[in-house]
Amino acid sequence: MHPTLNIAVKAARRAGSIINRASLQLDQVSVQAKSPNDFVTEVDQAAEAAIIEVLREAYPEHGILAEESGASAQSSDSEYQWIIDPIDGTTNFIHGFPQYAISIALTKNGALEQGVVYDVTRNELFTATKGRGAFLNDRRIRVSKRVRLNESLIGTGFPFRQFDHVDAYLAMFKDLTQKTAGIRRPGAASLDLAYVACGRLDGFWEMGLQPWDVAAGALLIQEAGGLVSDLAGEGTYMETGNVVAGSPKIFGQILPIIQAHRTAALRA
Template sequence: MHPALNIAIKAARRAGQIINRASNDLDLLTVTAKQPNDFVTEVDKKAEAVIIETLQEAYPGYGILAEESGTTAGRGDAEYQWIIDPLDGTTNFIHGMPQYAISIALAKGNSLEQAVIFDPNRNELFTASKGAGAFLNERRIRVSRRTKLQESLIGTGFPYRMFDHIDTYLAIFKEIAQKTAGQRRPGAASLDLAYVACGRYDGFWEFGLSPWDMAAGALLISEAGGLVGDMRGEANYLETGNLIAGTPKVFAPLLKLIEGHLPESVRG
């Protein structure tokens, strides 16, 4: 296992301990809104602090892009950059819904090199290193073998901050509902992507994501034999925030279906 991946796992597990302890006393949480329907708790901040402390202790020269604290060294300032979501699914967490995770990725320039997604509720640890495959609790994982969209289970996420394209979302959701085995919207994009990587979902789509929502999961899917792209099927999803993923056979028809509904403002 790559040394950087080992450190990321250590950081994720330390954050998971903080989150698990706090989950027993949700009524005591201080919750604030960064913007409408976008919440942060002291748990997010504590988890992020311990992740950054752990990573910087081992790799002091690496940059950090983290959801709560922002960028401590941009991609232009450091060859390597950690991309961190300390608690993906905060809204689920504060409501006691056990669907949230810690997501940590390491990028070298524009290349994703290492990935960790840790679900502290199920003690499920998803890991990947570029060129070395993807794993769930040390067991090799692959995307599903499904080849037909109509047999596929698709994950998604609906708008919760900005609703400029809600009609587009609903039109896409309606057609996918009619042409697949079903859709799911649990509310933690990093876990949704991990589920594509291990075959629980056959595809995923969402608009308006942040790099820390996508980075680790995108590498997991690629290393598990799946495809990841933006709304043009290209590799700019970390920049655009718009992402489609799936098995090799499901990706193309899912992309084609979604493209048919997109206004020019959300293409790419």
């Protein structure tokens, strides 16, 4: 395992122990609303602090972009930046719905280098290093070999923070529902992307995501032989927050369907 990936795994496991302990006493967890339908808990904050402590100890000069604490002072100067989501799926977590994960990625000059998605409830550790493949608990993973869209299971995420594009999204959803074997919305984008990487889902799309939702999962898919893009089929998904992903055969079929329902605002 690459040294930086090893540190990311150490950080994820330390945060995971905090989250697992808290999950046993959810009635005692303090919850605050950052914005409508967007929540943060003291557990998010403690898990993020634990992750940053491990990363800082090993790489004090690296920049950090974290969901709860934002960008560090080093982020504008360092060629390396860690991108962290301490609990992707906080709403699920506070309801005891076991679909949430820790997501940690490392970029070098803006390019993804390392990725970790840790499902703490199932003890499933997804890891990827650029050019070295993707793994689930040390077992090599690949995207699915399914080639027919009507046999494919597709993941998605409903708009829940901003509803500017909800009509376009619903049109995409309606079209894909009729042309696939099913649509799933578990509520944690990093895990959805990890599931694409290991073949549990054949494709995925969502709009309005943040870099920490996408970074690690995108690298997992790429290293597992899949494709990731924005709605235009380009590589700016980290900037736009709009993501389409899948195995090559299914990606090539769902992207045109999604593009057919883009509004002028989504084309900008």
